[in-house]
Amino acid sequence: MTETTDTTPGWFSREELDSVRDRLPILYVNAVPVRTDDTGAVRSVGLLLRVDQEGTISRALVSGRVLYHERIRDALLRHLEKDLGPVALPRVPVSPQPFTIAEYFPTPGVTSFHDPRQHAVSLAYVVPVAGDCQPRQDALDLVWFTPEEAAGPDVQQEMTGGQGVLLRQALAHVGQLP
Amino acid sequence: MTETTDTTPGWFSREELDSVRDRLPILYVNAVPVRTDDTGAVRSVGLLLRVDQEGTISRALVSGRVLYHERIRDALLRHLEKDLGPVALPRVPVSPQPFTIAEYFPTPGVTSFHDPRQHAVSLAYVVPVAGDCQPRQDALDLVWFTPEEAAGPDVQQEMTGGQGVLLRQALAHVGQLP
Amino acid sequence: MTETTDTTPGWFSREELDSVRDRLPILYVNAVPVRTDDTGAVRSVGLLLRVDQEGTISRALVSGRVLYHERIRDALLRHLEKDLGPVALPRVPVSPQPFTIAEYFPTPGVTSFHDPRQHAVSLAYVVPVAGDCQPRQDALDLVWFTPEEAAGPDVQQEMTGGQGVLLRQALAHVGQLP
Amino acid sequence: MTETTDTTPGWFSREELDSVRDRLPILYVNAVPVRTDDTGAVRSVGLLLRVDQEGTISRALVSGRVLYHERIRDALLRHLEKDLGPVALPRVPVSPQPFTIAEYFPTPGVTSFHDPRQHAVSLAYVVPVAGDCQPRQDALDLVWFTPEEAAGPDVQQEMTGGQGVLLRQALAHVGQLP
Secondary structure (H helix, E strand, C coil), rough: CCCCCCCCCCCHHHHHHHHHCCCCCEEEEEEEEEECCCCCCEEEHHHHHCCCCCCCCCEECEECCCCCCCCHHHHHHHHHHHHHHCCCCCCCCCCCCEEEEEEEECCCCCCCEEEECEEEEEEEEEEEEEECCCCCCCEEEEEEEEEEHHHCCCHHHHHHCCCHHHHHHHHCCCCCCC | CCCCCCCCCCCCHHHHHHHCCCCEEEEEEEEEEEECCCCCCCCEEEEEEEEECCEEEEECCEEECCCCCCCHHHHHHHHHHHHHHCCEECCCCCCCCCEEEEEEEECCCCCEEEEECCCEEEEEEEECCCCCCCCCCCCCCCEECCCCHHHHHHHCCCCCCCCHHHHHHHHHCCCCCC | CCCCCCCCCCCCCCHHHHHHCCCCCCEEEEEEEEECCCCCEEEEEEEEEEEECCCCCEEEEEEECCCCCCCCCHHHHHHHHHHHHCCCCCCCCCCCCEEEEEEEEEECCCCEEEEECCCEEEEEEEECCCCCCCCCCCCCCEEECCCCHHCHHHHHHCCCCCHHHHHHHHHHCCCCCC | CCCCCCCCCCCCCHHHHHHHHHHCEEEEEEEEEEEEEECCEEEEEEEEECCCCCCCCEEECEECCCCCCCCCCHHHHHHHHHHCCCCEEEEECCCCCEECCCCECCCCCCEEEEEECCCCEEEEEEEEEECCCCCCCCEEEEEEECHHHHHCCCHHHECCHHHHHHHHHHHEEEEEEC
C-alpha cells in the first residue's frame, strides 16, 4: 500500500513501528475520492500519481494508518487533507459501514491485496470531494478518470498491491462498474 | 406511510393507481434528512410535522413513490425538494445500496411497517442536507432533533406506520443509536 | 431480465400486467447463487443456462417479480426454488439490505441494466446454496463457474440486460472480483 | 470488551501486547450469533453469560482479536469456535462488508463504545448459527433471547462497554429492532 510515513510525534518511533508490523495487523483506511453530478452519481474518480526512484509511475488511492485514540472519520479526514490538500472539501460518509474491508497480506495470494511491509487491514470508503484538490507530500499529481478509464487496463496496470481491484470494487459499489 | 399524492400527469389517474395498489407492491423511497458536523457525524435528524383533520400531530420521514422511467436518485431528489424546498441542498448517496428495505404491508404485523392503503416496498437512505429547509405542500414544519430526542418516546409515539422503527434503524446505521 | 411468468392465480392477468408495465416500475429480486468453502468465502457462482427459439445460449441470474402481499425473503425463496429446485437449500441473507439495486430501464443506456418489456427495479442478493440444484421450468441447466470464469469474457458475453455487470458487482461485494 | 486471552504462541507476550495497546489501535471482530427461521429471518440472538470475581453477571457478544497474518473470516471462525464450541456450525457471511465498525475507546464518551484496556476497532458481523452451542473457556452459558428481550432493559443493562448498543445495531441491520 503506497503510504506516506506518519510523522506525528508521540506514537511510535519508526523502529518500534517496524517491530510491531511483524506481529500485529495494522489498521488502515482507504478512501476513493470521487466527483459526482447533481444527482449524486459518480462521474470521475481521483487517483494520486507517484513516481518512484527508478522513475516508475504508479497510481494510488488515498490511504494511511489509523492512529491511537483517533476515530475512523478523523483518520479519513487527516489522510484526505494530507493527500488532496486543505480545500478539497471531502464529504466523509455518515455511516461507519465501509463498502469493503481490504486485507493486505505480506504474503502474496492470500487475498487480492498485498503489502510487503506488513499485514494491513483497511476500511474502505468512497468519499465525494467538492473542492479543489492540491496533492501534497510525495504525490506528483491527482488525476481524474471516468469510471471506464479507471477500470481500464492502462490505469489498472499502474496500480499496485491490489488497489486496482479495490478501485473496481468501489465502482461496483456505486453502480459504475463498466 | 404519510405521503403526498403524485400529481405528475401522464402516469396513472388516481382511480387507476388505486386499482393497481390492490394487486402489486408499489415502489417507494424513504429519506432520513440529517445534519452532520465537519467530520460527517450525524448531529440531528429532520422530521416533517403534519396535522391531520382531527388535529392529530404526526412526524414523518421524507417519502414518496418512484415513477415509471424514473431513476431512484431522481425520485429521491424530487421528494426531497417536494418536502424540504428547493434550497435544501440534499446530498444523495453515491451508492444505490440502501441502508435497509422497509416493507409496508396493508396487514399490520407482517413486518414492522404498515400502510393501510397498499403494499409499499421502500428503499431507505440517509441524506445529509446542507442548505435551508422550507417545508412545502402538506407539511407544517420541519423540525430538527438530536439522535437522543429522535429515538426517545415523545418523538417515537408521534410517528406512524413503523417510521419510528425506520428512523431508529437509520440512527443505528450511522452509529448514533442512543 | 430473463424471467418465467408468474402463474399464481389471483394477482394479475397477463394483459393487466402488460398494461401496468407501461406505467409503473415493477419490483423484482435478483439472486446470485454461490457455493462457499468452510470459511464462507465464495468459490463458485451458479448461472442458469437458457436457449431461446433461435438456439441462442444465454446465462442468467435467478430473478423474478415480488408479488402483492409477499415479503422480499419469501419472493427470494420462491424464485430460488422455481429456478434451482426444491432441495437447493438456499440461505437467504439475514439482513434485508441488498448489495445493490439494479434498475432495468426499457430505454437502453439510462443505467447499466435494460429490460425491453418494462421498468423493473430489482433488489439484488448473494445467496449461498448448500444442497443439490435441479433447474426447472425453462432453464436447461445450472452451471457453476469460478469467480474468474464468471467475470471472464466468455460468460459475460452470454449474459444479457446488464446481468453480467450485476454478477461482477456481486463478485466485488464478496471480495472475489478478479 | 470481554475477551479471553489469545494464547497462541509466536505472536506477542502479554507484556509486549500491553505495551502496544497503549500506542496502537488493536483490530477486533465482533460476532452476533443468531438463530433464523426457514426464511432467514432472525428469531433469536445468542449472548454469552459471564460472572466476574465479584459475582456480577454480564452478557457479551462473541469477540476477539485478529492475529497477525490471519484473515478476518478465520478470526471470526476461531472466536466463534472458542466461545460457542466446535459444533455450532456458524455461517460466516460471504461478504467482508461488516454491518458496522465499533470503535472502543479507552476514554469513555468519544464513541458509544468503551474499553478501559485499549483502543480497539472492531468489525461487526451477524452470524447465523445452525448447530449446537457449548460455551467454553470463561463463559458460563450461552442464552438465546428474542429480539424484544435482547433490546429490552434487563438484557441491555447486563451488557458492558457499549455492546448493548452494538447488539441493537445488529437487530436494526437485520430488520428486527423492536
